[in-house]
Amino acid sequence: MNITVEKNENKLEMAVSGRVDTATAPEFEKKIMDNIDGIAELILDLKDLSYTSSAGLRVILKAQKQMNKQGEMKIRNVSDEVMDIFDVTGFSDILTFE
Amino acid sequence: MAVDFEKQALNDTSGFVLLSDYVPGIIQEIRYFSTYNFIGDRIDGYEYPCAIATKETARALKAISNEMNVKGYRLKIFDAYRPAVAVKHFVLWGIEDLDQRMKPFFYPELEKQSLFELGYIAKKSSHSRGSTVDLTLLDMDTGKEIDMGSPFDFFSEVSHPDYKGVTEEQFENRMFLQSVMVRNGFEPLDCEWWHFTLKDEPYPDTYFEFANDPHLLKK
Numbered sequence: 001m002n003i004t005v006e007k008n009e010n011k012l013e014m015a016v017s018g019r020v021d022t023a024t025a026p027e028f029e030k031k032i033m034d035n036i037d038g039i040a041e042l043i044l045d046l047k048d049l050s051y052t053s054s055a056g057l058r059v060i061l062k063a064q065k066q067m068n069k070q071g072e073m074k075i076r077n078v079s080d081e082v083m084d085i086f087d088v089t090g091f092s093d094i095l096t097f098e
Numbered sequence: 099m100a101v102d103f104e105k106q107a108l109n110d111t112s113g114f115v116l117l118s119d120y121v122p123g124i125i126q127e128i129r130y131f132s133t134y135n136f137i138g139d140r141i142d143g144y145e146y147p148c149a150i151a152t153k154e155t156a157r158a159l160k161a162i163s164n165e166m167n168v169k170g171y172r173l174k175i176f177d178a179y180r181p182a183v184a185v186k187h188f189v190l191w192g193i194e195d196l197d198q199r200m201k202p203f204f205y206p207e208l209e210k211q212s213l214f215e216l217g218y219i220a221k222k223s224s225h226s227r228g229s230t231v232d233l234t235l236l237d238m239d240t241g242k243e244i245d246m247g248s249p250f251d252f253f254s255e256v257s258h259p260d261y262k263g264v265t266e267e268q269f270e271n272r273m274f275l276q277s278v279m280v281r282n283g284f285e286p287l288d289c290e291w292w293h294f295t296l297k298d299e300p301y302p303d304t305y306f307e308f309a310n311d312p313h314l315l316k317k
Binding site for chain 2: 019021022050051052053054055057079080081082084085087088089
C-alpha cells in the first residue's frame with residue numbers, strides 16, 4: 001500500500017494505492033489522523049486501490065465520522081472491484097462519491 | 099398496500115425447475131450447501147443440496163446428458179442457480195482477509211486480497227440469472243470424475259480451460275466437455291473449465307434473489 005498526501009490550507013487530498021488490509025490499515029488510519037486536524041474537505045482518491053478489507057472499511061468509516069463533524073469527505077475514482085465492496089457492505093450509501 | 103414489483107420479479111420462480119426433474123441422470127454435489135468450498139461454510143441462500151436452473155437450461159442439459167450417457171458419462175453438477183445473497187456472502191468473506199481456512203485447497207497460489215481484481219469474486223454472478231452451470235463428467239466405468247487437471251473451484255491459471263500446462267489427456271477431457279456444451283448452446287468461461295452459461299439465456303439482466311430451495315418452485 002502507498003499513500004500520497006497533499007495538503008492545501010483546509011483541504012486534504014490522499015491518494016491510496018495498492019491494497020488496504022489488516023496489515024496496512026493501521027498505517028492508513030495513522031496517515032489520516034495525523035493530517036486531519038483543521039481540515040474542512042478530505043478527498044480520498046482510490047484510483048489505484050485494488051482491494052480493501054473490513055479493516056480498511058473501518059478506517060474509512062472513522063474518517064467519514066470525523067469529517068461529518070468538521071466538514072465533508074469525498075471519494076474519487078473508485079475501481080469496479082472496490083465499488084462492489086462498497087455496494088455489498090452498504091458503504092455506498094454512507095460515502096459521498098465525486 | 100403498495101406492491102414492490104421489482105422485488106416480486108427477483109423472487110419469481112416460475113421460469114425455474116429442479117434440474118433433477120428434467121435430467122434424472124445427473125449426479126449432484128452442491129458444494130455451496132456443504133462446507134467443502136473455498137469459504138469453508140455453508141453459503142447463504144443454499145437451503146437444499148439441489149440444482150435449480152431455468153427451464154431452457156434444463157432442456158439443453160437434458161440433450162447433453164442423453165448424448166453423454168450413450169458415451170458412458172454422467173453430468174456431475176457442482177452448482178447452478180445461485181441466489182444473490184450467496185454472491186454477497188462471497189464478497190463479505192472476501193473482505194475478511196484473515197479468514198484463509200480453505201486457501202490450501204482452493205487458492206494456494208493466490209493472495210486472498212487478489213481474488214476481486216482477478217474476477218473470482220464480484221457483486222454479481224451470472225449464476226444468479228439462472229442459466230449458468232458448473233459441472234464435470236463422471237465416467238460410469240470407473241465411477242469417478244474424468245481428470246480435468248484441477249478440481250472444481252480451484253482458483254488458478256491451471257483452471258483456465260486452454261491452460262497449456264496440463265497433460266494432453268486432461269486438455270482433451272476439458273475440450274470434450276466444452277465441445278458438447280458449446281454444441282448445445284452454452285458459452286464457456288475463459289478462466290474456469292467447469293463454468294458454462296446458456297448463450298440465449300431467458301433472463302440476461304435479472305439477478306434473482308429467491309433461496310436455492312425446491313419448495314419455492316411452482317408445480
